[in-house]
Every structure is written in C-alpha cells, then in structure tokens.
Amino acid sequence: MDIKTLCLGILTSGEATGYDLKKRFEGTFSHFYTAGYGSIYPALADLAESEMVTCTEVTEQGKPAKKVYRITDKGTDSFKKSLGENDSPCHKLKSEFLAMMYFAQLMDPQQISGLLQHRLTHIESALEMLKTITAESSDEQQGPAFVRGFGETVLKAAHDYISAYKAEQDTTTSGHQAA
Amino acid sequence: MDIKTLCLGILTSGEATGYDLKKRFEGTFSHFYTAGYGSIYPALADLAESEMVTCTEVTEQGKPAKKVYRITDKGTDSFKKSLGENDSPCHKLKSEFLAMMYFAQLMDPQQISGLLQHRLTHIESALEMLKTITAESSDEQQGPAFVRGFGETVLKAAHDYISAYKAEQDTTTSGHQAA
DNA sequence: AGCGCCATGTAAGTGGTTACATGATTGT
DNA sequence: ACAATCATGTAACCACTTACATGGCGCT
Numbered sequence: 001m002d003i004k005t006l007c008l009g010i011l012t013s014g015e016a017t018g019y020d021l022k023k024r025f026e027g028t029f030s031h032f033y034t035a036g037y038g039s040i041y042p043a044l045a046d047l048a049e050s051e052m053v054t055c056t057e058v059t060e061q062g063k064p065a066k067k068v069y070r071i072t073d074k075g076t077d078s079f080k081k082s083l084g085e086n087d088s089p090c091h092k093l094k095s096e097f098l099a100m101m102y103f104a105q106l107m108d109p110q111q112i113s114g115l116l117q118h119r120l121t122h123i124e125s126a127l128e129m130l131k132t133i134t135a136e137s138s139d140e141q142q143g144p145a146f147v148r149g150f151g152e153t154v155l156k157a158a159h160d161y162i163s164a165y166k167a168e169q170d171t172t173t174s175g176h177q178a179a
Numbered sequence: 180m181d182i183k184t185l186c187l188g189i190l191t192s193g194e195a196t197g198y199d200l201k202k203r204f205e206g207t208f209s210h211f212y213t214a215g216y217g218s219i220y221p222a223l224a225d226l227a228e229s230e231m232v233t234c235t236e237v238t239e240q241g242k243p244a245k246k247v248y249r250i251t252d253k254g255t256d257s258f259k260k261s262l263g264e265n266d267s268p269c270h271k272l273k274s275e276f277l278a279m280m281y282f283a284q285l286m287d288p289q290q291i292s293g294l295l296q297h298r299l300t301h302i303e304s305a306l307e308m309l310k311t312i313t314a315e316s317s318d319e320q321q322g323p324a325f326v327r328g329f330g331e332t333v334l335k336a337a338h339d340y341i342s343a344y345k346a347e348q349d350t351t352t353s354g355h356q357a358a
Numbered sequence: 359a360g361c362g363c364c365a366t367g368t369a370a371g372t373g374g375t376t377a378c379a380t381g382a383t384t385g386t
Numbered sequence: 387a388c389a390a391t392c393a394t395g396t397a398a399c400c401a402c403t404t405a406c407a408t409g410g411c412g413c414t
Contacts, residue, residue, distance in 0.1 A: 001275040002373070009282050019393055028281075032274035039374055041395055064382055064393045080285055088297065089275030095211040096180040096268030098329060102207075103188050104322035106259055118267065143283035150277060150340055157336035161329055181401070198365055218402055220367055243365045243410060 001086065003035050004043040008052055008079045011071040018044055018067065027133055028144060031126065031151045044069055052078055109173040116166040123159045127152065180265065182214050183222040187231055187258045190250040197223055197246070206312055207323060210305065210330045223248055231257055288352040295345040302338045306331065 010016065010024055018041050025035045044067075047053045052075035059065045071079075097119050104112055130152055137144075189195065189203055197220050204214045223246075226232045231254035238244045250258075276298050283291055309331055316323075 001278050006278055009278070012282070012285065017393075018395090019391095029278075032272045032277040034271065034273075034374090036375065037393095037395075038376070038397095045395090062383065066393060079282075083279055083282060083286055084290060086275060086279065087293070089279055089294070091272070091274040091276040091298065091301070092213065093211045093270070093272050094213075095270040096265060097270040098211040098326050099180050099185055099188070100262055100265065100268055101329075102322045102326045103191070103258075103262060104325060105320050106191065107262055111263060114266070115268070119270065122270070141284050143281045146283060146344060147277050147281045149344075150280075150337070153336050153340040154333055157332050158329070161332040165325060165328075196365075197367090213402090215403065216365095216367075217369095217404075224367090241411065245365060 001082070001089070002043075003033075003039045004046055005079065005082055006033060006035070007040060007043050008047060008071065008075055011053060011069060012076060012079060015068050015070040017069065028130070028148055028151070031130075032147070047075065051075075109169065113166060113170055113173075116162055116169070120159060120162055120166070123155050123162070127155050127159070130155075180261070180268070181222075182212075182218045183225055184258065184261055185212060185214070186219060186222050187226060187250065187254055190232060190248060191255060191258060194247050194249040196248065207309070207327055207330070210309075211326070226254070230254075288348065292345060292349055292352075295341055295348070299338060299341055299345070302334050302341070306334050306338070309334075 006029075007021055010021055016024070018037065021040050021044075022035070022037060025033065025040075029035075044053065044055075048055045048069070051072060053069045053071050056068045056070070057065060058068050097115070100107075100115060101112075107115070130148055134140075134148060185208075186200055189200060195203070197216065200219050200223075201214070201216060204212065204219075208214075223232065223234075227234045227248070230251060232248045232250050235247045235249070236244060237247050276294070279286075279294060280291075286294075309327055313319075313327060
C-alpha cells in the first residue's frame with residue numbers, strides 16, 4: 001500500500017485538498033504511516049491523470065486558491081480491489097530506539113535512563129493525541145476505532161514495559177547516579 | 180542509525196562475515212530493522228574503507244572463501260559516539276495491516292476476519308521465534324534482553340487486542356457467515 | 359541430478375524525504 | 387512588523403530493495 005493508494009482510501013470518505021490530506025496523515029495515520037507534501041501532491045496528480053479522482057480548482061475570497069479532489073467510481077472500485085488483493089500486508093517497525101537499547105552495555109546508566117525517559121515522554125504525548133482525537137469524533141466508524149484502539153493498547157503496553165525497566169534500572173544504579 | 184552503523188554495532192560483540200550479519204538481522208533484529216545483502220555488503224566495504232573495521236580473507240577447506248570483518252578501536256569509538264549523539268531516536272511503524280483495517284467498512288466480514296487471522300498467525304510465529312532465541316542464549320546481556328522483552332510485551336498486547344476484536348466481530352456477523 | 363546452504367557481490371529501480379520556491383491572509 | 391496558517395508544487399537526493407550473477411560443497 002503506497003501513499004497513492006492511501007490517499008485514494010482517505011478520499012473515499014469525502015473530498016479533500018492536498019493540504020487536508022496532510023493533516024489527516026498527521027492524525028491517527030501518523031502512528032502507522034508518514035507522508036509529506038513531497039509525496040502527497042505528486043500522488044494526487046497521478047491519481048487525477050489515471051482518472052481515479054477528479055480535481056476542481058476552488059477560489060474562495062480571503063483564501064488561497066485550492067484544488068479539491070473527489071474520488072470517482074473507477075477510483076472507488078480500484079481501492080476496494082486493492083483492499084482485497086493484498087493478502088499478506090506488511091507491518092513493520094523501524095526503531096532506532098530499540099537498536100540503541102540493544103547496545104545498552106556500551107552506554108552509561110544516565111545515558112540509558114535518558115533514552116528511556118525520552119521514549120516514555122514520546123509515548124505519553126502520542127497517547128494524549130489519540131485521546132484528543134477520540135474526544136473529537138463521537139461518530140466513530142469501526143475501522144478508525146479499531147486502529148485507534150490498537151495504537152492505544154500497544155502504546156500502553158510499551159509504556160508499562162519501559163517504565164518498569166527504567167524504575168528497576170534507576171534503583172540498581174542509584175547511590176551515585178540519578179536520572 | 181543506518182545499516183552501516185548497525186553493522187558496526189553488531190561487530191562490537193565479535194568478528195563476523197557479511198553472511199553472518201545477515202543471519203543476525205534475521206533474528207531479534209528482524210523485529211525492528213531489516214537488511215538484505217544489498218545493503219550489508221556495501222556497508223561493510225564502506226566501513227573497511229573508512230578504517231572502522233578490518234577485513235581478513237579466510238579460506239577454509241571444503242568451504243567457500245569468506246571475508247571476516249573485525250572492528251577497530253576507531254570503529255568502537257565511532258559507534259559509542261553515535262550512541263551518545265542521537266538524542267531523539269526515531270521509532271516508527273509502517274503498517275499496511277492498520278491502513279487496511281482503517282477502511283474496514285469497505286470490506287466484507289470474511290475479508291476482515293481473514294485479515295485479522297493472518298496477522299494473529301504472524302504474531303504467533305514471531306513470538307515463537309523470540310521464545311526459541313531466548314532458549315538458545317542463556318548468557319543474556321541487558322540490551323538484548325530488554326529488546327526481546329519489549330518485542331514480546333508489545334506482540335502479546337497486539338495479539339490480545341486483535342483476537343478480542345476478532346472474536347466479537349465473528350460473533351456479531353455469525354448466523355450466515357463463518358471465518 | 360538436484361536442492362539447499364555457504365558465500366559475495368552489482369546494477370537498476372523505487373518510494374519516499376528534504377530542501378527549496380512562492381505567496382496570500384489572519385492574528386498578535 | 388512578524389509569525390502562523392492555508393496552500394501548492396518541484397528537484398535533488400538517499401537509503402534501501404529486488405533481481406541478477408556466480409560458484410563450490412554436502413546431502414539425498
């Protein structure tokens with residue numbers, strides 16, 4: 001599933017501009033996909049060229065001109081088909097955090113503690129964000145709800161594990177060092 | 180942390196060939212990093228050129244010639260330094276599974292059920308692999324132990340969440356459909 | 359005979375990131 | 387005035403992936 005397909009998917013729930021899509025990617029999607037303007041705009045251009053979406057230029061007063069994209073029937077069919085085809089979807093993590101922790105024995109205790117703390121803070125803000133999104137959208141559909149719940153569950157588990165390890169680590173190395 | 184740095188890190192625990200490194204990447208590392216020969220061999224060549232590692236060609240009887248790489252003092256220093264520098268390590272997921280599930284309302288129940296089942300099976304084999312590795316290495320260092328524990332915790336949480344959702348989903352759609 | 363493991367590499371492609379370039383409007 | 391938000395795009399770059407290319411040894 002490349003960015004192009006994902007943009008098409010988001011457009012199944014309504015028209016949007018490239019800018020709108022970027023904001024969507026910064027929400028729930030940010031936990032399992034990333035996309036910048038450098039990938040979104042070319043993707044939309046491609047989709048328009050292959051008639052998966054239509055593009056309407058809109059000029060509103062007091063606002064910059066924008067291009068509103070709307071999915072076509074062909075686009076909807078194509079997206080549904082791509083949901084069916086992919087029977088072994090990839091799901092992979094790329095973590096510098098874990099890579100570094102793997103070499104914990106080469107770091108000193110306060111370095112490790114800092115690294116763990118950094119990750120905990122990161123997880124906390126991610127959880128906070130998910131909570132905010134949940135509060136905003138009361139009309140939750142099954143898909144987004146599942147994904148959000150998945151994110152929360154996994155983040156909480158990671159948080160618990162890291163904080164437990166950190167507490168233990170900070171205790172055993174205390175006496176001369178503090179986090 | 181690019182593949183080059185990671186190879187350097189693995190070499191801190193002893194000499195290895197490109198082939199050996201690949202096998203290491205297929206173990207615990209596979210949960211948070213991927214690397215093929217196409218990245219490993221060029222990485223080793225670069226490291227050798229910048230004197231981070233030395234390369235010794237070894238020819239054993241009954242085996243193909245191989246190049247054994249060993250980290251230098253310069254390499255060790257460089258790696259330790261890179262562990263210290265990176266204060267905001269990235270940790271990101273790229274998931275076609277979650278992307279597809281986000282659009283669950285566009286799929287039919289057995290499609291969803293199949294997708295969930297596929298992921299569950301995948302998680303189960305990953306957990307199995309981690310267990311095998313744990314059994315093999317009794318002389319566990321803190322870093323690898325942390326990473327392995329992290330993987331187990333997160334995978335279990337994901338498994339619980341998915342199977343609970345699947346059970347509920349399969350129940351509510353039963354009567355005319357089965358998984 | 360043929361498969362699988364050990365072993366090393368290259369070349370082309372890909373899918374995305376980063377930085378750049380532009381510019382109006384709105385709030386402080 | 388200045389920053390932030392809305393808004394669109396390009397071009398160069400990058401790190402890796404995939405497919406290709408090669409070849410001996412050991413087991414069945």
